[in-house]
Amino acid sequence: MGRGGDAGPLKLKRTFSLESLSSVKDDLVVLRHLWFGSKKGDSHAQRLESFYSKQASKYDKFREKFLWGRRPMLAAAAARLRDRHDLIWVDMGGGTGENVAMMNEYLPLSHFKAVYIVDLCHSLCEQSRLKVEANGWKNVHVIEGDACEFVVPEGAADLITFSYSLSMIPPFHDAVDNAVGQLAQDGLLGVADFFVSGKYDTPMRQMHWGRRFFWRSIFDIDNIDIGPERRAYLETKLERQWEINSEGSIPWVPYLRAPFFVWLGRPWVDAGKQAHHEQKVEAPALFPPTFLYTQSWEDPEPDMKVMRICPEDTVMRICPEDTVLTLTSGGCNAMNLLLHGAGHVVSVDCNPAQSSLLELKQVAIQQLDYEDVWQMFGEGKHPHIERLFETRLAPFLSQKAFNFWQTRLWYFKQGLYYQGGMGKLCWVLQTLAMCCGLHFSAKRLANAPTLQEQRKQWDSLALVYFCKNGPQLLVWLFSKLLALLLFNRFVLWFGGGVPGKQYALIQQDGIPIEKYLARTVDGIAENSHLRKSNYFYYNCITGHFLRDNCPSYLRQAEFAKLQGGLINGLTIASGFFLDELRARKYTKVILMDHVDWLGDAYVQELAATLAQQVLPGGIVIWRSASLSPPYAQAIADAGFAVTCLQRASDGYMDRVNMYSSFYMAVRKSKTA
Numbered sequence: 001m002g003r004g005g006d007a008g009p010l011k012l013k014r015t016f017s018l019e020s021l022s023s024v025k026d027d028l029v030v031l032r033h034l035w036f037g038s039k040k041g042d043s044h045a046q047r048l049e050s051f052y053s054k055q056a057s058k059y060d061k062f063r064e065k066f067l068w069g070r071r072p073m074l075a076a077a078a079a080r081l082r083d084r085h086d087l088i089w090v091d092m093g094g095g096t097g098e099n100v101a102m103m104n105e106y107l108p109l110s111h112f113k114a115v116y117i118v119d120l121c122h123s124l125c126e127q128s129r130l131k132v133e134a135n136g137w138k139n140v141h142v143i144e145g146d147a148c149e150f151v152v153p154e155g156a157a158d159l160i161t162f163s164y165s166l167s168m169i170p171p172f173h174d175a176v177d178n179a180v181g182q183l184a185q186d187g188l189l190g191v192a193d194f195f196v197s198g199k200y201d202t203p204m205r206q207m208h209w210g211r212r213f214f215w216r217s218i219f220d221i222d223n224i225d226i227g228p229e230r231r232a233y234l235e236t237k238l239e240r241q242w243e244i245n246s247e248g249s250i251p252w253v254p255y256l257r258a259p260f261f262v263w264l265g266r267p268w269v270d271a272g273k274q275a276h277h278e279q280k281v282e283a284p285a286l287f288p289p290t291f292l293y294t295q296s297w298e299d300p301e302p303d304m305k306v307m308r309i310c311p312e313d314t315v316m317r318i319c320p321e322d323t324v325l326t327l328t329s330g331g332c333n334a335m336n337l338l339l340h341g342a343g344h345v346v347s348v349d350c351n352p353a354q355s356s357l358l359e360l361k362q363v364a365i366q367q368l369d370y371e372d373v374w375q376m377f378g379e380g381k382h383p384h385i386e387r388l389f390e391t392r393l394a395p396f397l398s399q400k401a402f403n404f405w406q407t408r409l410w411y412f413k414q415g416l417y418y419q420g421g422m423g424k425l426c427w428v429l430q431t432l433a434m435c436c437g438l439h440f441s442a443k444r445l446a447n448a449p450t451l452q453e454q455r456k457q458w459d460s461l462a463l464v465y466f467c468k469n470g471p472q473l474l475v476w477l478f479s480k481l482l483a484l485l486l487f488n489r490f491v492l493w494f495g496g497g498v499p500g501k502q503y504a505l506i507q508q509d510g511i512p513i514e515k516y517l518a519r520t521v522d523g524i525a526e527n528s529h530l531r532k533s534n535y536f537y538y539n540c541i542t543g544h545f546l547r548d549n550c551p552s553y554l555r556q557a558e559f560a561k562l563q564g565g566l567i568n569g570l571t572i573a574s575g576f577f578l579d580e581l582r583a584r585k586y587t588k589v590i591l592m593d594h595v596d597w598l599g600d601a602y603v604q605e606l607a608a609t610l611a612q613q614v615l616p617g618g619i620v621i622w623r624s625a626s627l628s629p630p631y632a633q634a635i636a637d638a639g640f641a642v643t644c645l646q647r648a649s650d651g652y653m654d655r656v657n658m659y660s661s662f663y664m665a666v667r668k669s670k671t672a
Contacts, residue, residue, distance in 0.1 A: 047223060063098070067164050068248030069192030069260040071102060076242055076264050076395035077159055077190045078106035079367075086113040087158040092147040092179060093165020094119050097128035100140055106391055115140040118150045119165075148174040156184040162191045167224050173233060180237045183267060189238055191231070191263045194219060195245070198228040203280040204399050205245050207259070215259060231263060238265030244399050278398055281352045281574040290408070291353040292421040295330035295539065295551065298592055298623060299654035303333070304340055306645060306664050307588055307619050319343070325580060326590040328572070331358030332551035333590075335365075338566045339558050342588075348573040348580040353420075355574040356404040361553070363396045365567050370559050378545045378554050380416035385409050400574065417543045426540045446541040451529040458525040498625075502596040505626040509660065516625075523652035534655045578602075581609050589614055591622035593659060595631050603631040607638035616669040623659040632663060640665035 081087060091099050094117035100109070109115065117128050117140065125144040132140045143150060147162075148171055160179045169175045183189055196216050197207040205228070219226045242264040247257040283289075320343035326334055328349035337345045349355050364373050368388070375382045382388060386409055394402055411419045418427040433439050441457070448454035506516050528534040530541070535549045545554060552558045573580050577594065589610065595603060610620060620640065622629075627647055636642040646653055646662040653659060 063164075065251045066248070066258075067192070067260075068246070069262045070099060070163050071390070072244060072394065073161065073163065073190045073192040073262045073264070074099065074103050075106050075391050076262065077161070077188055078103065079392060079395040080188060080241075080264075081111070081159065082107055084158065085111050087111055088114050088116075088152060088154050088156065088184075089159040089161070090116045090118060090150070090152060090157045090179075090182075092118050092150070092160060092162050092175065093168065094128065094161075094163070095121070095124045095165070097131045097140070097142065099161065099163050100137065101131065101135070109137060109139065112139055114154065116143055116150070116152070117141070118143045118145055118147055120144070120146055148178050150178065152182045155182075156187070157182055158184050158187045160187070160189045162189075162193070164193050166191055166230050167193045167195075167219070167226050170225075172230050176230075176233055176237060180267075183238075185267055187266065188241070189234075189265050191234065191261075193230070193261060194224065194226040195231065195259055195261045196226055196228065198232070201228060202278075204243075204278050205261070206280075211259070231261065234263065234265060239268045240265050242395065244402055246403070278400065279574075281355075281400065283351050283353065287351050288421055289353070290420050291330075291351065291357050293330045293354065294357070294417050294420050294423050295536065296332040296334075297329060297422075297536065297656055297658065298333060299536075299656045300333045300336045300552075302646075302654050302662065303590065303621060304336075306621055306662075322587045323584060324588045324590065325577075325586050327577065327592040327594055328354045328358050329592065330354070331361055332553060334358065334570060335361070335553040335562060335567070336551070338569050339552050339561060342569065344569050344571065346571045346573060346580055346584070346586075348575060348577055350574075350576050352400055352574040353404060355572050356401040359397060359401040359572050360393065360405060362567055362570055362572065363393055363401075365553070365559065365562050367392045367396060370556050373559065374547070374554060376412060377416065378547065378550060380412070380418075380544050381414075382412045385412040415543050417539055426543070430541070430543075442541050445525070446530050446538050448529075448531055451527075454529060454531070455526055458522075499597045501598065502593070502625050505596055505624070505629065506660075509627050519648070519651050520657050523648075523657045524655070527652040528655050528657070536656055578606060578609055581606075581613050585613055585615055587615055587618045589618070589620045591620060593623045593625065595622060596624050596626065596629065603634050607631070607634040610635065610640070610665075611638040611667070614667045616667050618667040620665040620667070622663050624661050624663070625659055627660045629661065629663070635665050639668050639670075641668055 089103075089112055091097075094100070097117050100115055100117065103109070115137070117125075117132075119125050119128070119142075122144060125142050128142045132142060147165070147169060160183055162175075162179075166172055166175065179189060194215070195205070196212040197205040199209070199212075201207075216226060240263065243262065245259070245261045247259045250256055250258055319341055322342045323344045323346070324337050324342045325346045325348070326337065328334065328347045331347060331354070334345050334347040347355075347358060349358075361377060364376060368376075372382065372388060376385070376388075389405065389409055394406070397405070408419075417423050430439070430442070433442050445454060445457045448457050503513070506513060511519075524530075524534065524537055528537075530538045531546075532549060535545050535551060538549055539545055545551070547555070553562060577591075581589070595606065598606070614620060620635070628644075632642050632644070642663060642665045644661055644663055648657070648660045653662060
């Protein structure tokens with residue numbers, strides 16, 4: 001009985017081992033034909049047959065680990081066609097029909113009236129026919145023929161794809177012309193293929209000459225031309241909708257990663273429109289490889305009142321004619337401006353990771369249901385983030401954001417609000433609180449039902465009581481130790497986003513950093529109710545928001561407004577503030593605290609540019625870690641009426657309470 005009981009697992013192991021060995025053998029057979037296989041014949045069809053005939057049955061398993069662009073292409077096409085039915089799809093050079101099986105994962109084949117797999121290679125078509133029969137696909141037809149000559153029986157196709165096939169068609173102009181000529185006016189053409197850039201190509205495609213020479217030579221051995229000409233020709237025929245340029249591993253070939261691209265285009269709507277090419281942007285030196293902030297760390301409520309855009313103000317409230325420039329940070333406040341009526345909000349950040357975070361929020365609002373957005377950015381976690389990203393989010397992201405997020409989806413497994421510089425700092429502080437036995441006290445503080453109860457919880461904390469009432473010498477020693485370990489310049493920059501110049505401004509006011517931070521935290525605990533109205537610090541303590549205590553874009557009614565069209569008024573830019581300031585005229589500008597970071601020469605240039613680009617009567621606001629920031633006078637001298645609205649003399653300014661002063665400047669008329 002014992003032997004019989006063991007037979008099942010042993011047999012399973014042996015079967016698994018044999019399957020693994022068989023898979024390895026199949027891969028090696030394919031590799032042998034790739035590297036040393038024959039490509040003989042007088043016609044293109046004969047050369048294809050000689051190349052594929054002996055590897056056709058093993059084609060799919062190997063290519064699944066090699067042709068990395070297929071799934072992103074199919075997912076991007078499916079995301080744009082998911083609300084349509086009775087579609088016609090032609091897969092040019094469709095090979096074994098594996099693309100059809102993959103597409104069924106993204107868009108059910110019931111959405112298609114007909115699918116045509118067109119290929120010139122007989123052996124691959126035979127594999128495709130077997131697959132169609134095995135799966136019972138009644139609407140899928142295998143056509144052994146030339147992509148340059150195939151005619152769509154219905155007259156036009158809603159989707160035409162070239163999946164790693166355009167580079168293997170010598171007369172590619174004819175293939176593209178034939179496809180474009182049969183593409184419906186609202187149709188899509190998708191291409192996934194290997195590539196090298198031109199010598200002078202667009203920023204996101206550009207390669208070093210060594211890589212161009214190496215990869216073009218390698219693929220040329222197999223009669224595959226991966227030069228830039230095919231994509232360049234496509235862009236003379238169709239308007240590009242989406243593109244990524246990446247690289248993927250090769251089975252059993254260590255270190256080497258083959259470059260590939262995915263491209264989606266449609267018939268031109270405006271033939272005179274210039275194609276936009278995404279710029280390659282690198283973060284400035286000393287920036288972390290990710291974002292610093294997961295949420296915006298300036299209170300939007302005083303901003304709305306100062307900029308005269310609160311709901312009760314009907315004289316100067318923000319309106320669709322307003323164009324507002326702001327720093328991105330976590331992006332929450334940029335969307336809040338849209339909800340208050342701004343027609344166009346330009347959000348810029350020199351850290352492309354911050355732009356990628358806001359872009360993900362924007363695309364999520366456009367493409368997802370409220371509950372999915374809440375899980376991602378309210379709870380900070382989503383159990384199905386990989387699938388959601390692949391099918392609903394990635395197809396609409398820029399390449400910069402796509403590259404950033406595809407390797408960081410685990411943020412939404414561990415918790416988004418514990419990532420980035422400030423997120424990691426919050427995690428460290430929570431861990432220290434737990435080690436010191438303060439974890440549950442912090443939770444009680446965050447969830448106190450009233451402000452009075454919160455004050456009571458705060459004052460009862462042993463650490464707070466010690467700092468307020470303990471022996472002065474011990475308190476001084478403790479505060480210095482804390483400043484040395486947690487509030488040194490390294491931690492303040494990478495964890496709190498406080499650079500050296502801003503740190504120096506705090507010191508110039510004669511306030512030790514530990515007292516500055518103590519004032520910040522104590523002011524919040526005594527004056528702002530965390531559970532009901534202060535989502536900033538509630539999130540820091542708990543790692544998530546609440547539905548009644550969160551940034552405005554996460555409230556269901558406000559989310560509906562953004563998804564209804566308001567979010568389309570947001571422009572996200574990666575780059576420097578001055579460049580976006582020069583790009584257009586503005587009625588309102590939010591500098592946040594970034595002028596604290598900058599030198600005198602930049603301040604003078606910024607003030608002069610504000611004078612040129614802010615319309616008369618326009619408003620500029622900023623916050624500073626200094627009680628009297630020295631650059632305020634430079635802005636006044638440039639033609640602004642500058643007013644200090646608030647100083648943190650009483651220990652409390654607003655729900656963030658991280659700054660020492662809050663300023664407004666109104667652009668004077670040129671005749672004033």
